[in-house]
Amino acid sequence: xxxxxxxxxxxxxxxxxxSLLALSGCxxxxxxxxxxxxxxxxxxxxxxxxxxxxxxxxxxxxxxxRLGASVVEPSEAKLILQVGTERFEQRNLSxxxxxxxxxxxxxxxxxxxxxxxxxxxxEGETLTVVDQMLNDPLNVVGKTEELRLLQxxxxxxxxxxxxRRIDYRLAADNADKA
Numbered sequence: 001x002x003x004x005x006x007x008x009x010x011x012x013x014x015x016x017x018x019s020l021l022a023l024s025g026c027x028x029x030x031x032x033x034x035x036x037x038x039x040x041x042x043x044x045x046x047x048x049x050x051x052x053x054x055x056x057x058x059x060x061x062x063x064x065x066r067l068g069a070s071v072v073e074p075s076e077a078k079l080i081l082q083v084g085t086e087r088f089e090q091r092n093l094s095x096x097x098x099x100x101x102x103x104x105x106x107x108x109x110x111x112x113x114x115x116x117x118x119x120x121x122x123e124g125e126t127l128t129v130v131d132q133m134l135n136d137p138l139n140v141v142g143k144t145e146e147l148r149l150l151q152x153x154x155x156x157x158x159x160x161x162x163x164r165r166i167d168y169r170l171a172a173d174n175a176d177k178a
Contacts, residue, residue, distance in 0.1 A: 039170045040163070041068035043116065046077035049084075056086045056110065059159045067163060081166065084111035086158065088151055093132065104133045106147075108154035114166060121169050129157045 045064060049057040060083065061071050074080060086108055093103040109128040114121045133150055135143060 038068070039167050039174070040064065041070065042170065042174070043079040044070045044072045044077045045079040045081055046072055046074040048074055048080060048082045051085045054085065056155055056159065057083065059155060060162065063159050063163050067167075078117060079170075080115045082113045082115070083162075086110045086155065088154070090147075098137075104135050106131045106133060106150055106154060108151070108158050110158060110162070112162060114169060116173070121173055122165070125165075127158060127161055127165065129154055129161060131157075 047057060047061055047064070049060075051057060060081075065071050087110070089107040089109075091105050091107075093105050107128060107130050109126055111124065111126050113123050113125070131150055131154055133146060
């Protein structure tokens, strides 16, 4: 029995590795990722932030670079992305019998504008993402840690949504010019 379990585990690992190698070798990529790299790589982009050293701004610059954009200083950029500070809000969705929050809604938002040369492609929009969390009033330490983790996830989702929004707007602008 022990030998069969060990052999089956090895077989599973080997099969998984072979599958991963086959997928990477055949040129598999997620749908739309190559097109996003082409669109975001058209212009050098500068990220001008109200909080330049924030975690959100750092994640945004990293995501843009990973997607093929050339992130440069504002003096060298053709495309300028202006972002405000991220805001986190929380509100109670439901209460327990003791009038304590049983379920919370967490909301992260950021204001942004996108400028290409002298033309505003996006001006003064707010991007918002929302998540929910169950609250255990007896586990204060766990709640604080879970809240911190969810804020990190919301921040990542906000960065992904912002890069998609920029990509779609640039693609629409290029389609209009063609």
